[in-house]
Amino acid sequence: MKVDKRLFQALAQFWNLTYSCFPFGKVDLVPTIEEYMALLRCSRIQVDIIYSKVVNVPTFSRKLMNITGMSEQWVTARIKQKGDSRCIPWKNLIDLILVHPDTKKKIDIFALSIYGMVVFPKALGHIDEAVTDLFDQLDKRVTPVPVILAETFRTPNACRRAGEGRFIGYAQLLLAWLYSHFWKVDNVSYRVFSKSYSLLKEIVTTPRRDDISEEKWMVIFQNLQEEDIEWRALWLLPDEILYRCRDFDWVPLLGI
Structure with missing residues (x-):
């Protein structure tokens, strides 16, 4: 997705540092765990355990050895120091993918690369x-959604405070979420129940203009009316976060 x-x-x-949300006119919007889970089709498993501190955490070298299936000497020779972080070059991983005899390890290494170069x-x-x-x-059946969402919140906060910076997070996913709330889409309520349906695939194949300037986008956002915004994405299935109040459906809850 471009x-x-x-x-x-x-x-x-438009990111609000104080409330961690996007205020557009009278409507405040922010991605939620439920929305990101629906977009990524992640099952609701162990949502909060991703932040739990594990006892006896393996070293960086040991984790790379487990993922790649390579020796300690191979891994140690390729670990680099980039700023305050230790890393392994993507070039070393792609070379390994091309020649690795274990098909499962090839897939694991490729998936690790996607997380490292696209998601984070x-x-x-x-x-x-x-x-x-x-x-x-x-x-271990731990969902990555809370971490993806946390990085999505943390990066604009840091960039707004510094007045500059680079977005570290799943930029494509944030835009997919944005498109679902601002630009009118076909009602997909009957399709979201299908296991083969993927909103992200649909968004990727939907043609969009890419010749609009930043200034023009600013004007568009500034002039959004309440009726231009879908506060509930049409593809989000009814769940425990959406409630009815007397005779009124889809009553928005206070706070994130």
């Missing part, structure tokens, strides 16, 4: 140590 940089830069300027792209061209911490937990 990231519209001008749209993204305009969106970042901290060091350009490198896979950060923190990504291996998360990846090491995935086979």
Whole structure:
């Protein structure tokens, strides 16, 4: 999915540091765990355990050895220091993917690369140590959604405070969420029940203009009316976060 940089830069300027949300006119919006789980089709398993501190955490080298199936000497020789983080270059991993005899290890290494370069792209061209911490937990049935969402919140906060910076987080997912709330889409309520339906695949194949300037996006956001915004994404299935109050359906709850 192509990231519209001008749209993204305009969106970042609407991030509210105090309340951690995007205020558009009279409507405040923010991605939720439930929405990101629906977008990524993640099952609701052990939502909060991702932040629990594990006893006897393996070293970076040991985790890379477990994921890649390579020797300690191979791993140690390729670990680099990038700023305050230890990393392994993507080039070393792609070379390994091409020649690795174990098909499962090939897939694991490729998946680790996606997490490091698309979901959490901290060091350009490198896979950060923190990504291996998360990846090491995935086979234990731990969902990555809270971590993805936390990075999505933390980056605009840091960038707004500093007045500059690079977005570290799943930019494509944030834009997919944005499109679902602002631009009118076909009602997909009957399709979301299908296991084969993927909103992200649909968004990727939907043609969009990419010639709009950042200034024009700012004007669009500033002039949004309440009726232009869908506070509840049409593809979000009714769940425990959505309630009825007397005869009124879909009553928005206070706070995030």
